[in-house]
Amino acid sequence: MIVPMTPTLPTPILTATAVEKRYRGTPALRGVTLEIATGELFGLLGPNGAGKTTLLSILAGLLDADAGSVTLFGTPFTSRDAAARRGVGLATQDLAVYPELTARENLLFFGRLYGLGGTALKQRADEMLALAALTDRANHRVGTFSGGMKRRLNLAVALVHGPRLLILDEPTTGVDPQSRNHIFEQVRRLNAAGLTVIYTSHSMEEVQALCPRLAILDHGRVIACDTVANLLRRLPTTGRITTGQAVPQTLPGVTALRRTDSGVELDAPDGPTLFAALRHWPGLEMAALDVVPPTLERVFLQLTGPALRD
Ligand SMILES: Nc1ncnc2c1ncn2[C@@H]1O[C@H](COP(=O)(O)OP(=O)(O)O)[C@@H](O)[C@H]1O
Ligand SMILES: [Mg+2]
Structure with missing residues (x-):
């Protein structure tokens, strides 16, 4: 019997x-x-095969864990817990909409699965069509839709029953930039209105743009879980100097020196240390100094290593 961890969040x-x-x-x-x-609005970031979809399937009650435990809405949770499952909306990585049905029929179908009906369901379907910006395509078969329209409907279907927790598994796969922005805006708006969201992606850029806090999953383990700001603070500040001069072996406070085609790249714990170090470089003549901003992508590569993932 595993004892659930003591909560650290409020x-x-x-x-x-x-x-x-x-x-x-x-x-x-x-x-x-x-x-x-x-x-x-929590981000779950990880390379392909990291275990993101498996974890989400367990959190949504589609799969059960072999070991360990999940507590959802304050009570222990498994796939047999139908009431708690209704509180979760999962937009699956593989589209869960029926191509033979129209957009509205899909929403009505999934709404009925959750026990909705009558005018309440019709009204809800209309709201969800508006949310997905598909009102004018409501009666068109989904098979005729673009990738972006299908993804938007997939999100609407996950929301039709009014969940308290929305789980999005790679919700921008195969979409154009306009649909991506639309999905981002809806996710931000829903979260601002109080909905808890888990946003899963292998795209560091997306997670950095949307999620203040995130976990990085790799090979089935959480290798980091923190705010974006704290994760970025782990990285050194990197200065890129363009110079034709010989580069010193070491500089005080500098943790790494790399020669580049046009000069040198150096890492220091922070900006002031970097600039102080440059004063110890006798007769430095630089043509340019660029400070490279830290990105989640660099944190991610530092943590997960450069090996290719399938
Ligand atoms: N139904 C399945 N049967 C066998 N192996 C699976 C199945 N689903 C996922 N896997 C394997 O489990 C690992 C994690 O997969 P997945 O959870 O889909 O990761 P991610 O969503 O991060 O890409 C991968 O190695 C994948 O090949
Ligand atoms: Mg996946």
């Missing part, structure tokens, strides 16, 4: 403790512990 909506999952003996999740606060 009001967790979800807690995963030491969650493990194997597929035919091969581990996909190797002890995932995670806590998400009510009202958060």
